[in-house]
Amino acid sequence: MNTASEEQWLFTISSKRRIIELNFKEIARYKDLLFLFVKRDVVVKYKQTILGPLWYFIQPLFTSVIFTLIFNNIADISAGDGVPPFLFNLAGITAWNYFKECLTGTSDTFKKNQGIFGKVYFPRVIIPMSVVISNLIKFGLQLLVFFGFYLYFVMFTEKASNVSLQISLVLLPVLIIVMGTLGLGFGMIISSMTTKYRDLTFLVAFGVQLLMYASAVMYPLELIKSKVADGRIPKIAGYLIEYNPMTSIIEMFRVITLGIGDVDYSMLIYTVIVSTIIFLFGLVIFNKTEKSFIDTV
Amino acid sequence: MSDVILKVESVSKQYRLGLVSSGTLSHDLKRWWYKIRRKEDPFLQVGEANDRSTVGNSDYVWALRDINFELKRGEVLGIIGKNGAGKSTLLKILSRVTSPSTGVIKTKGRIASLLEVGTGFHPEMTGLENIYLNGAILGMTKKEIKFKEDEIIDFSGCRRYINTPVKRYSSGMRVRLAFAVAAHLEPDILVVDEVLAVGDAEFQKKAIGKMQDISREDGRTVLFVSHNMGAIMNLCTRALVLEHGNIVFEGDEKEAVNFYIMAKKDKEQIDLKHRNDRIGNGQFLISYITLMDSNHNPISEVLSGKDLIIRVEIDKKEDIDYSKLIVSIAFQDSNENTVLLFSSDELKSDFTNLNNSNSFFLKIPKLPLRGSFYSLRLVTTYKTTRVEDFIDTIDNAFKVSVIENDFLNTGKKLRRLNQVFLEGEFMA
Numbered sequence: 095m096n097t098a099s100e101e102q103w104l105f106t107i108s109s110k111r112r113i114i115e116l117n118f119k120e121i122a123r124y125k126d127l128l129f130l131f132v133k134r135d136v137v138v139k140y141k142q143t144i145l146g147p148l149w150y151f152i153q154p155l156f157t158s159v160i161f162t163l164i165f166n167n168i169a170d171i172s173a174g175d176g177v178p179p180f181l182f183n184l185a186g187i188t189a190w191n192y193f194k195e196c197l198t199g200t201s202d203t204f205k206k207n208q209g210i211f212g213k214v215y216f217p218r219v220i221i222p223m224s225v226v227i228s229n230l231i232k233f234g235l236q237l238l239v240f241f242g243f244y245l246y247f248v249m250f251t252e253k254a255s256n257v258s259l260q261i262s263l264v265l266l267p268v269l270i271i272v273m274g275t276l277g278l279g280f281g282m283i284i285s286s287m288t289t290k291y292r293d294l295t296f297l298v299a300f301g302v303q304l305l306m307y308a309s310a311v312m313y314p315l316e317l318i319k320s321k322v323a324d325g326r327i328p329k330i331a332g333y334l335i336e337y338n339p340m341t342s343i344i345e346m347f348r349v350i351t352l353g354i355g356d357v358d359y360s361m362l363i364y365t366v367i368v369s370t371i372i373f374l375f376g377l378v379i380f381n382k383t384e385k386s387f388i389d390t391v
Numbered sequence: 392m393s394d395v396i397l398k399v400e401s402v403s404k405q406y407r408l409g410l411v412s413s414g415t416l417s418h419d420l421k422r423w424w425y426k427i428r429r430k431e432d433p434f435l436q437v438g439e440a441n442d443r444s445t446v447g448n449s450d451y452v453w454a455l456r457d458i459n460f461e462l463k464r465g466e467v468l469g470i471i472g473k474n475g476a477g478k479s480t481l482l483k484i485l486s487r488v489t490s491p492s493t494g495v496i497k498t499k500g501r502i503a504s505l506l507e508v509g510t511g512f513h514p515e516m517t518g519l520e521n522i523y524l525n526g527a528i529l530g531m532t533k534k535e536i537k538f539k540e541d542e543i544i545d546f547s548g549c550r551r552y553i554n555t556p557v558k559r560y561s562s563g564m565r566v567r568l569a570f571a572v573a574a575h576l577e578p579d580i581l582v583v584d585e586v587l588a589v590g591d592a593e594f595q596k597k598a599i600g601k602m603q604d605i606s607r608e609d610g611r612t613v614l615f616v617s618h619n620m621g622a623i624m625n626l627c628t629r630a631l632v633l634e635h636g637n638i639v640f641e642g643d644e645k646e647a648v649n650f651y652i653m654a655k656k657d658k659e660q661i662d663l664k665h666r667n668d669r670i671g672n673g674q675f676l677i678s679y680i681t682l683m684d685s686n687h688n689p690i691s692e693v694l695s696g697k698d699l700i701i702r703v704e705i706d707k708k709e710d711i712d713y714s715k716l717i718v719s720i721a722f723q724d725s726n727e728n729t730v731l732l733f734s735s736d737e738l739k740s741d742f743t744n745l746n747n748s749n750s751f752f753l754k755i756p757k758l759p760l761r762g763s764f765y766s767l768r769l770v771t772t773y774k775t776t777r778v779e780d781f782i783d784t785i786d787n788a789f790k791v792s793v794i795e796n797d798f799l800n801t802g803k804k805l806r807r808l809n810q811v812f813l814e815g816e817f818m819a
Contacts, residue, residue: 103398103498103499104499104500104501105498106495106496106498107484107485107490107491107495107496107497107498108490108491108494108495108496123532124527124530126527126532126533127528130523130524130533133520134520134524137516137520138513138516141515141556142515210528211488213504214486214504214511214529214530215486215487215488216528385489385490388483388488388489389406
């Protein structure tokens with residue numbers, strides 16, 4: 095052995111860490127594990143249920159019915175001319191659900207997996223990645239339901255006179271990626287912070303619920319803007335809703351699928367930037383935490 | 392071949408005692424404040440040695456302090472130490488579960504630990520699905536697992552249940568399946584923590600047997616942590632002794648075991664002064680027991696087949712005629728069956744020297760006990776062995792740990808029984 099090859103170490107373990115350490119080579123080596131985790135999440139979820147994967151469809155459908163009943167029929171929020179409120183709500187809920195599942199699914203990564211993490215090493219980031227991917231499958235199924243109703247309303251009823259497919263539908267993958275990154279970013283931040291200080295776990299449960307109301311899921315952003323102009327909603331609340339990245343994502347989702355909504359491309363770029371920053375920030379503290387969380391959890 | 396596969400350079404690990412949540416925020420802020428000024432972490436300077444039994448001044452202790460060693464390819468390194476010496480912490484750092492506070496570990500091979508069985512088993516998934524998931528968690532690729540699938544199922548002996556969810560398995564089947572996966576791992580460096588070995592006696596035997604196969608036949612590099620000195624001497628080519636997070640001995644495995652059992656004088660004197668469960672008239676009280684090797688060095692554990700000296704110290708209360716004293720020392724197994732009995736009247740021992748001393752010895756040449764724990768029963772009586780004549784008697788005075796060793800000098804692996812050895816020979 096000469097000294098040159100003596101220095102070729104496969105890896106080193108030390109207390110020092112780079113700020114962003116996403117070892118793609120290592121993740122590639124563990125890609126089988128990633129897919130097995132995805133498979134586990136998908137297969138296990140509805141085992142020993144009668145309806146099985148039908149639950150994927152039932153939950154957004156029922157929520158949409160309730161939302162239509164409460165917000166459109168009782169509270170009289172207009173979804174827009176020639177747009178069926180049910181379809182409007184279904185679009186919002188489908189998009190929101192993906193973000194929500196990514197966020198809540200990754201936010202307890204460390205706590206939920208401390209048994210495995212305390213025993214064997216693999217790139218920890220595999221777990222939140224698998225959550226985002228398995229939710230993508232669920233989201234795909236829900237998207238099919240949405241397009242099923244979409245076709246029904248457009249072809250067999252007169253209610254959807256204003257609804258039309260947009261050429262911007264090609265942006266859908268971008269939108270999905272942005273939602274996933276945002277959910278993953280937030281989830282990683284929360285999961286890292288809750289290992290030492292458990293306070294955030296209490297926030298996540300109802301915080302996500304509150305965030306939904308601030309994300310233009312069951313009302314159009316236009317409505318908020320007009321109410322702010324009328325002075326019926328404080329300006330600060332209006333800004334909060336408008337610059338909430340999820341608002342732009344959901345509005346954008348409705349723009350490209352239903353052709354309604356009040357958002358432009360500059361807002362999309364803004365959202366992409368915010369999501370990227372949150373994702374990178376999440377990755378940094380996730381990497382920092384994974385090295386020693388087992389001592390503090 | 393002097394190919395270094397693993398290099399551990401001044402690795403230390405610090406832990407904070409007490410509740411993690413109280414006051415950590417202020418310490419974290421202080422750390423951060425030092426960090427942005429590029430100063431060294433202030434709390435890394437304050438730690439104390441990790442001694443479980445004494446109260447320290449600092450909340451911070453060093454579970455490991457300045458550990459340096461190298462591992463060559465094909466070497467089997469044993470790590471010995473008492474509970475809390477830092478063995479498991481070292482293994483945790485090596486298997487990358489936690490990171491060291493300071494220091495670097497460099498390795499040329501993949502490290503995997505054998506006994507983390509069943510990690511990530513999901514009860515809802517079938518046995519086969521779990522083989523794949525568990526294998527992948529332990530670092531195998533799908534291809535590797537597929538290649539060994541049949542072998543793993545056969546080894547586990549669960550072929551009939553392989554498409555049944557694991558939650559329907561008996562606990563024994565679960566362990567078998569889990570171990571079958573772990574046993575087919577082929578890392579470059581295998582980390583084996585025998586302390587973590589769980590399961591019934593049969594499974595432990597199987598697990599230890601597998602470890603022996605791996606290290607002996609495959610010539611794999613192995614890090615082996617054990618309390619079983621016999622296994623260390625059987626398997627290892629070199630050993631480290633850890634004490635309070637420091638390496639106190641490094642070298643030949645036989646010397647390491649000797650070093651480990653040769654304990655410090657003050658600690659290994661067993662204090663019986665405070666025992667109240669005595670029977671007898673109390674003309675004197677048994678105050679201390681010390682175990683010693685043939686050179687009168689105090690030891691904490693005994694190797695079977697080696698000479699053992701038991702020193703008993705008494706606290707005289709009244710003068711008696713020591714020529715009429717009868718002492719018996721019995722070794723009892725965990726079921727309170729007497730395995731060995733040394734009785735001074737049978738041995739015709741004489742205690743008249745106790746008139747001007749307060750200690751006596753029992754010398755046992757070539758201790759014939761197999762590796763296990765035995766409790767000592769001490770009886771001292773006057774003239775007769777009837778209960779009325781008891782001077783001082785202590786049951787379960789002390790647990791003697793006997794370490795399995797090659798008593799018969801045959802080099803064969805010994806069965807695990809808590810019985811005595813006797814020499815003998817079969818003829819045909």
